[in-house]
Amino acid sequence: MNRLKKFFLTKVMRKLYQRTGQCNRCGQCCRQIYVKHYKHVVSDEKELERLRFMHRFYGYLKLVGKDEIGLIFECENLDPKTKKCKIHRLRPGICRRYPQEELFSMGGSLCDECGYKMEPIIPFSEVLEKTE
Numbered sequence: 001m002n003r004l005k006k007f008f009l010t011k012v013m014r015k016l017y018q019r020t021g022q023c024n025r026c027g028q029c030c031r032q033i034y035v036k037h038y039k040h041v042v043s044d045e046k047e048l049e050r051l052r053f054m055h056r057f058y059g060y061l062k063l064v065g066k067d068e069i070g071l072i073f074e075c076e077n078l079d080p081k082t083k084k085c086k087i088h089r090l091r092p093g094i095c096r097r098y099p100q101e102e103l104f105s106m107g108g109s110l111c112d113e114c115g116y117k118m119e120p121i122i123p124f125s126e127v128l129e130k131t132e
């Protein structure tokens with residue numbers, strides 16, 4: 001990555017990780033979903049009802065559980081046979097941007113099947129050099 005891009009991502013966008021790899025369409029991220037709204041993970045059914053009026057994405061989500069992190073959803077657009085998104089061309093921005101580093105701050109991680117990786121923009125070896 002060139003220095004200008006690195007500067008933009010870390011200093012302007014305040015990102016620590018960059019996404020590499022590509023989607024292999026395993027469909028895992030469309031099951032067992034937590035949703036972050038602004039700075040918190042949605043964990044309240046009443047809030048979910050309000051959010052459904054605000055954005056079509058919430059209307060796609062079927063509530064399948066709840067744990068100490070928040071509500072757990074499965075997307076109704078995921079075709080259970082093909083494991084593909086039924087509205088792939090029209091999928092919301094949140095799906096297009098997945099995975100983002102906020103995933104980690106929610107206590108989540110990428111599943112083993114995922115073809116993406118989240119890699120530090122500034123490698124650990126470079127951080128060490130600066131502190132020496």
Ligand code: SF4
Nearest residue numbers: 030075077078085095
């Ligand atoms: S809209 Fe498509 S890509 Fe987005 S969560 Fe649902 S199935 Fe997955």
Ligand code: SF4
Nearest residue numbers: 023024027029114115
């Ligand atoms: S888990 Fe990763 S590889 Fe699988 S569908 Fe989601 S983004 Fe694509």
